[in-house]
Amino acid sequence: MRATRRAVLSVGAGLASGFAFGAPASGALRSNFVQPIAPGIYAHFGQLALTTPANEGDIANLAFVIGKRAVAVIDTGGSVAVGARLLEAVRAVTDKPVRYVVNTHEHPDHVFGNAAFLGTGCVFVGHHNLPNSLARRGPYYLRSYRDQLGAAAIAEVRIVPPTLLVHAPVTLDLGGRRLRLAAWSPAHSDCDLTVFDDATGTLLSGDLDFLEHVPVVDGSLEGWLDVLRSLPDIPARMVLPGHGRLIAAWPVATDDERRYLERLKADSLRMIAEGVPLEAATARIGISERSRWELFNAYNGRNATVAYTELEWE
Amino acid sequence: MGVMVVTTPNDPKPIGRRRLGALAAAGLAAAGLGSARADDASETPDSWPVLRPMIFGKQQVADGSKLIALDAPYRALDAAMVPISVQLLADPGRVRRLTLVIDQNPVPLAARFTLGDRSGIGLIATRVRVNDYTNIRAVAELDDATLRGVARFVKAAGGCSAPMAKEEAGSIALGTMRFRELPGKPGTALREAQLMIRHPNNSGMQMDQLTQLYIPAHYITSVRIFQGTDLLLAAETGVSMAQNPELRFSFRPNGASTFRAEAIDNKGKHFTGEWPAEAAS
Numbered sequence: 287m288r289a290t291r292r293a294v295l296s297v298g299a300g301l302a303s304g305f306a307f308g309a310p311a312s313g314a315l316r317s318n319f320v321q322p323i324a325p326g327i328y329a330h331f332g333q334l335a336l337t338t339p340a341n342e343g344d345i346a347n348l349a350f351v352i353g354k355r356a357v358a359v360i361d362t363g364g365s366v367a368v369g370a371r372l373l374e375a376v377r378a379v380t381d382k383p384v385r386y387v388v389n390t391h392e393h394p395d396h397v398f399g400n401a402a403f404l405g406t407g408c409v410f411v412g413h414h415n416l417p418n419s420l421a422r423r424g425p426y427y428l429r430s431y432r433d434q435l436g437a438a439a440i441a442e443v444r445i446v447p448p449t450l451l452v453h454a455p456v457t458l459d460l461g462g463r464r465l466r467l468a469a470w471s472p473a474h475s476d477c478d479l480t481v482f483d484d485a486t487g488t489l490l491s492g493d494l495d496f497l498e499h500v501p502v503v504d505g506s507l508e509g510w511l512d513v514l515r516s517l518p519d520i521p522a523r524m525v526l527p528g529h530g531r532l533i534a535a536w537p538v539a540t541d542d543e544r545r546y547l548e549r550l551k552a553d554s555l556r557m558i559a560e561g562v563p564l565e566a567a568t569a570r571i572g573i574s575e576r577s578r579w580e581l582f583n584a585y586n587g588r589n590a591t592v593a594y595t596e597l598e599w600e
Numbered sequence: 601m602g603v604m605v606v607t608t609p610n611d612p613k614p615i616g617r618r619r620l621g622a623l624a625a626a627g628l629a630a631a632g633l634g635s636a637r638a639d640d641a642s643e644t645p646d647s648w649p650v651l652r653p654m655i656f657g658k659q660q661v662a663d664g665s666k667l668i669a670l671d672a673p674y675r676a677l678d679a680a681m682v683p684i685s686v687q688l689l690a691d692p693g694r695v696r697r698l699t700l701v702i703d704q705n706p707v708p709l710a711a712r713f714t715l716g717d718r719s720g721i722g723l724i725a726t727r728v729r730v731n732d733y734t735n736i737r738a739v740a741e742l743d744d745a746t747l748r749g750v751a752r753f754v755k756a757a758g759g760c761s762a763p764m765a766k767e768e769a770g771s772i773a774l775g776t777m778r779f780r781e782l783p784g785k786p787g788t789a790l791r792e793a794q795l796m797i798r799h800p801n802n803s804g805m806q807m808d809q810l811t812q813l814y815i816p817a818h819y820i821t822s823v824r825i826f827q828g829t830d831l832l833l834a835a836e837t838g839v840s841m842a843q844n845p846e847l848r849f850s851f852r853p854n855g856a857s858t859f860r861a862e863a864i865d866n867k868g869k870h871f872t873g874e875w876p877a878e879a880a881s
Contacts, residue, residue: 422806422815426758426806429758430757430758561780561782561783561792561794563683563685563725563848564681564683564727564846565671565673565683565685565725568677587677588677588678590677591677591678591681592678595681595844598796599772599778599796599798599844
């Protein structure tokens with residue numbers, strides 16, 4: 287943890303001194319909705335919170351990347367209002383067209399803002415499993431998020447499946463700038479996609495990397511640990527995590543998350559071997575990590591359930 | 601999630617037949633999708649006055665709090681995987697059947713257990729789906745045919761229509777069973793055992809938006825577990841049981857050298873397994 291924090295700070299300092307480049311338009315900065323994190327890359331840091339009507343589902347990190355000819359948006363936020371603010375921020379810094387909207391996976395806090403981009407003529411891009419995940423879960427999300435987001439906000443949301451699907455690595459050419467998209471096997475979700483800008487060495491990890499915010503396991507615990515064996519091979523210099531209000535050095539930014547997931551696994555396997563039933567095990571699995579993460583109490587019990595019920599069949 | 605106030609309206613919302621459904625006709629329950637949650641989130645309708653006669657006929661259900669302890673999380677961690685357990689506190693030998701009801705689920709009758717004679721069963725635990733804020737009930741039928749019940753309120757939502765856990769890699773075949781004995785409560789002659797069955801237990805309430813069709817219900821309907829030739833526990837189960845159904849129970853060892861389990865799903869597939877008993881001690 288300490289080593290990671292230091293790495294984070296050093297990258298942060300490097301960024302601060304590098305802000306001369308790109309001369310971001312004042313509009314975006316005035317709104318404070320996005321910040322430049324590398325030449326031509328702007329990030330919006332979502333809150334470390336659960337979705338509420340008050341925060342409009344603005345809980346995930348979002349980004350856009352500007353090339354010579356076009357813009358790519360990476361994730362659109364947890365409501366159409368957040369998506370609209372992101373589009374406004376794009377418009378404040380560039381008049382180049384939004385050619386791509388990339389969804390890093392199907393969770394509402396990353397895709398519910400898609401509708402804000404429907405009028406831009408963009409192509410929606412996602413993991414080859416994303417259409418299926420949205421088909422199966424979309425109606426459920428719309429229903430179950432009514433309470434969390436509010437009926438009016440939900441009424442605006444459209445489930446927009448991607449039309450450009452990523453199987454093998456795909457390169458998006460924005461003009462003088464190439465984004466490399468990789469589709470991963472089930473890890474955080476069933477449809478995790480990463481976006482790597484090799485010009486600046488910036489990785490937009492989606493929720494394959496969590497910092498500060500406790501990781502959420504919705505795909506496969508074993509699968510995620512497996513992905514974490516090759517994810518660090520991406521030759522990035524720094525990462526914008528899916529959650530966590532910071533830019534971090536790569537690949538040490540995966541260390542905290544890996545430690546947490548390994549802890550879930552080790553605790554689960556021990557409980558299963560000892561015959562501790564699920565209801566008792568979930569109160570203990572991962573608990574030693576409590577002080578290290580935000581929103582631990584909101585998610586750890588569910589993570590423990592997922593870990594235990596996955597591993598009891600190993 | 602907003603604050604939920606539980607009320608008992610004087611005029612409970614009538615529930616049509618399809619709301620209860622039959623254990624064998626879960627497909628019908630898809631029609632109840634989305635209706636389980638009252639639009640006014642400030643109240644959970646009390647459907648028990650309607651459910652009770654549909655499940656138990658004219659019989660009254662007396663307070664069973666001295667006989668049964670029902671344990672369920674007040675707030676479910678995962679609505680599609682809610683662990684519940686029922687302990688028989690007194691006269692466990694008098695309990696013939698045990699029924700689990702989840703009032704607000706599209707198919708409220710979750711499971712009906714028959715306890716084998718001399719099985720000694722004092723605990724039954726399983727995992728269920730919970731589709732809404734709801735009462736969960738355990739009702740015991742005694743050897744004199746009287747009913748005793750208890751209820752617990754559980755906060756959870758979306759368990760039945762929530763997409764099942766991930767399509768597992770297919771490395772474990774449908775119907776694969778795992779059985780193991782667990783240490784029983786110290787100081788008793790009872791032991792515990794766990795049966796797990798690999799099965800999607802699709803509720804029939806998950807819609808594929810590409811085809812606009814519901815994924816057909818596919819679930820375990822019946823389980824029987826034997827110690828040697830003696831029936832330990834039989835269960836009729838419905839779509840409220842969670843994916844990969846699990847049963848954990850205490851029992852009195854009878855010296856038999858094997859355990860055996862049989863299960864059937866709603867497509868008529870039979871699954872069986874047999875395991876050696878741990879060296880009788």
